Amino acid sequence: MDGAFRKIDIDAFDEDIIQESELYEADPRDPAQVLEEARARQSSVRGFLSKNDVVGALTTVLENAPYGPNVEDAKTISLQTLLSILNNTKSTEISNVVKSLSMDCQDTLMKYLYKGMAMSAWADSNASVLLSWHEKLTEIAGTGCIVRTMTDRRTV
Amino acid sequence: MPEIFSISPTPVTAHAFNADRSQLAVSLNSNDAQILTHNGSQWAATEMLTEHDKTITSIDWAPNSNQIVTASQDRNAYVWQQSPDPKTGTIVWKPTLVLLRINRAATHVRWSPKEDKFAVASGDRAIAICSFDPENNWWVSKLLKKPIRSTVLAVDWHPNNVLLAAGSADMKARVLSAFIKEIDERPAAGVWGSKLPFNTICAEFASAAGGWVHGVAFSPSGDVLAFVSHDSSISIAYPGGPVHNIRMPTLPLVTLTWTTEDSIVAAGHDCQPLVFSGSDAGWQEIGTLDDGSHAASKTGPGLTGRLNKSGAFGAFQNADSRGQSSITSTDTKLLTIHQNTITSIRPYQGAPGQVTQVSTTAVDGKLVIWDTASVSALTGRMAAMSM
DSSP, X not given: OOOGGGGSXXXXXXXXXXXXXXXXXXXXXXXXXHHHHHHHHHHHHHHHHHTTOHHHHHHHHHTTOXXXXXXXHHHHHHHHHHHHHHHTSOTTTHHHHHHTSOHHHHHHHHHHHHHHHHOHHHHHHHHHHHHHHHHHHHHHHHHHHHHHHHHOSOOO | OOEEEEOOSSOOOEEEEOTTSSEEEEEOSSSXXXXXXXXXXXXXXXXXXXXXXXXXXXXXXXXXXXXXXXEETTSOEEEEEEEEOXXXXXXXXXXXXXXXXXSSOEEEEEEOTXXXXXXXEETTSOEEEEEEETTTXXXXXXXXXXXXXXXXXXXXXXXXXXXXXXXXXXXXXXXXXXXXXXXXXXXXXXXXXXOOOTTOEEEEEEOTTSXXXXXXXXXXXXXXXXEEETTTEEEEEOTTSOEEEXXXXXXXXXXXXXXXXXXXEEEXXXXXXXXXXXXXXXXXXXXXXXXXXXXXXXXXXXXXXXXXXXXXXXXXXXXXXXXXXXXXXXXXXXXXXXXXXXXXXXXXXXXXXXXXXXXXXXXXXXXXXXXXXXXXXXXXXXXXXXX
């Protein structure tokens, strides 16, 4: 039997269709402001890293991370910043760093790990780092953390 | 000691006991509901309720009026009453069709505390509130539509017979008024509001990290609302006050029930009932009803949703690192009693607010009755992620 009819988006014929914007609360910040904050964080993270404060650097980039539409540049900068932190951390330190993060930050970190792995151009050079962080983070925050990454519509 | 019954090789979608717990109505992932009768040691099928032409999604049994209501993907609900068969004179369950006026599947059904109406959640972004019209001798349905934006997955009645909690796939749990002026007396003002005409929105709570709300439940007093969502979290909301959210390190919970005013039992994809305790000052997980001592095997792959090196994970890892393609371990038993997702948890013994036993049914076809007092800490083997 031809199953093509199953691919028809029947919701498109619904006048009262649910919009993406109804699924989560929009970021109250202006996109330009978000971008500025992302740049400011990038430089403060360098400061933290020069003092060898990985937890401080991670918290800076993970708190109030940009999400939602129209902030692609800020998202990219944040991911770059985050990857620079991950690459600068010794693999033996990862567990302790993850343990000292708040639950919110752990969830956001997991979102970035998956985002990093999804971007093939970057994943190639960062794969082993991302995977070892993923392993340690899952050990500590559990599979619940991965579930939240998959369900949360506030994508980073 | 939990009582364990294997009632079916197929998943149990929903279950409901009668008032004296001698009979049980179950839907075994099919179009039919079965009445099982306890014969001392096992549950034996005694009657089949066949009327729906798609899978039954939910069942509820009114304890006082002894009526069963079933909801199904065929967009219908039936109310079943016992009456003598005209030919043989034996007592059988007779169905009455309820026109719900929804054009998507019915997902969940619950009788109101006074048993004079019931609520049917549906995929039509609506909840049908059905009440009996004695003049025309049928059930009439009135729809709660606004502001629901997606499939309603669960409903629960407030003890005042008027307010209804609904959990929905639009990531929200809501408290709505289901006041029917023909049958309801005007409710006393409470924490959820004073004026409550039909479809008043009394409260709306979003799940913390944006997950579908799988289950909702009012506390025994009706003054607190708890809900579980697919972001692996449970939220306990006080109207006008704090909303406490507990994030789980495990797979999501899908069903919950209050046992006392300060404790909740919830279960889901993690296959074991977890106990939460607290007050408006804060809530925490205090343990599990499944202490792990009933597991058939002590060396199995552990718990679902935990990372471990046996089972499927181990098989793939061996294939990857050592080139072994054969599955070395054939033991796939979990350490928990239930071997698959718990789909429904309900009070079994004790008055509301003093529930001493709860019943669970799961995708593994088991029915388990748990003592709510025997909580064991979620430590060691049961909590460990055996890497």
